[in-house]
Amino acid sequence: MTTPVGDSPEVTAPTERDPVLACGVYVDGMRIPGEWSPTRAAAEVRSRGEGFVWIGLFAPDAEQIRDVTEEFGLHELAVEDAVHAHQRPKLEQYPDNLFAVFKTVRYVEHDSPTTANEIVESGEIMVFLGRDYVITVRHGNHSSLGHLRKDLEQEPERLTAGPAVVLHAIADRVVDGYLEVVEAFEADIDLVENAVFALRSDIGVEQMYLVKRELMELRRAVMPLISPLRKLSEGHCGALVPDTLRSYFRNVNDHLTTVAERVVSFDELITTLVDATLAKVSLQQNNDMRKISSWVAIIAVPTMIVGVYGMNFDYMPELKWKYGYPMILSITLAACLMLYRLFKRNRWL
Known part of the structure; x- marks a missing residue:
């Protein structure tokens, strides 16, 4: 070589x-x-x-x-x-x-x-x-x-x-x-x-x-x-x-x-x-879970009310009342807004 x-x-x-x-x-x-x-x-x-x-x-x-x-x-x-x-x-x-x-x-x-x-x-x-x-x-x-x-x-x-x-x-x-x-x-x-x-x-x-x-x-x-x-x-x-x-x-x-x-x-x-x-990453996941849990709690209110009034019973509270429908909607909206403000104040949203 x-x-x-x-x-x-x-x-x-x-x-x-x-x-x-x-x-x-x-x-x-x-x-x-x-x-x-x-x-x-x-x-x-x-x-x-x-x-x-x-x-x-x-x-x-x-x-x-x-x-x-x-x-x-x-x-x-x-x-x-x-x-x-x-x-x-x-x-x-x-x-x-x-x-x-x-x-x-x-x-x-x-x-x-x-x-x-x-x-x-x-x-x-x-x-x-x-x-x-x-x-x-x-x-x-x-x-x-x-x-x-x-x-x-x-x-x-x-x-x-x-x-x-x-x-x-x-x-x-x-x-x-x-x-x-x-x-x-x-x-x-x-x-x-x-x-x-x-x-x-x-x-x-x-x-x-x-x-x-x-x-x-x-x-x-x-x-x-x-x-x-x-x-x-x-x-x-x-x-x-x-x-x-x-x-x-x-x-x-x-x-x-x-x-x-x-x-x-x-x-x-x-x-x-x-x-x-x-x-x-863990903190971000916790924050995401808080947001998800908050929205689930807010959505649970109208879901529960609609579920109750969706049952086929003859005797339901305020069922025959003229203003029953808008009253239920108002109560549902107020409850959702109250939960939203609560979660927002606690920095969950």
Whole structure:
């Protein structure tokens, strides 16, 4: 498998035959020009005894990743996770490498959070980190690393620290994405809050649960990443992550903590808004039942009188009286008006 790399960044979509988006060899922070396959790149680094390989893959299947697995000795369980995706953020340490999973998120533009079908779109980036290689596996069209690769190549002094720099750059880029989504999500929640407490609001419980569902997707990306970043910042990963990078990972972890706190507060606020929406619905239903009951009581008066005088008896009160009919109508109307005023005064109508 060969992929032309040149000076261009990693492309956003692979060919159908080859999942390798980019493969580069970096020595002293500089990318060596040329076309590299994973096998040739690994041989080049090992023959030099310095530098590292950065391979970018997009949604490979088990057959497509087999050569990379055998060449770099990747653990079969980690490879299985990388192929099938849908993993929670985590960090696993093996004898010769690390396996990290990051969930990426993207804010989906929409007219209103109360009418949108999707607010947050997620993807995944898996990273295999070894002594002389870093392999990234992407799932999701919005999780491109092409610009990240290009930015790092413009700062060769950073890449001299080794492949762990790429792991830090990916973690930093992912968490920055969380911050952007949180900012946009906060504006949506403000709109939802205003709609819930507006005098005339048509927002329903279904829309509220949609917002909460999207927030839970964001939370599933953010919260599990706290522990892996803490391990990276505290130096629990051995020589694969130099001590010089620990402060950088701590900075990323601080940003993630900020995001996590805001996500938790959003979750609590949405739960409160859901409860408020349910209370409003219940109150509206009670008001509707009051109105229905009031009109039923008003209608019951003429129904009862008409029912009594509709019986076929010869001796009925005022049946033969000249003014009996208008009197009964007057009494019926007066009773209905009295009940109407009573219910109106008590705010049932």
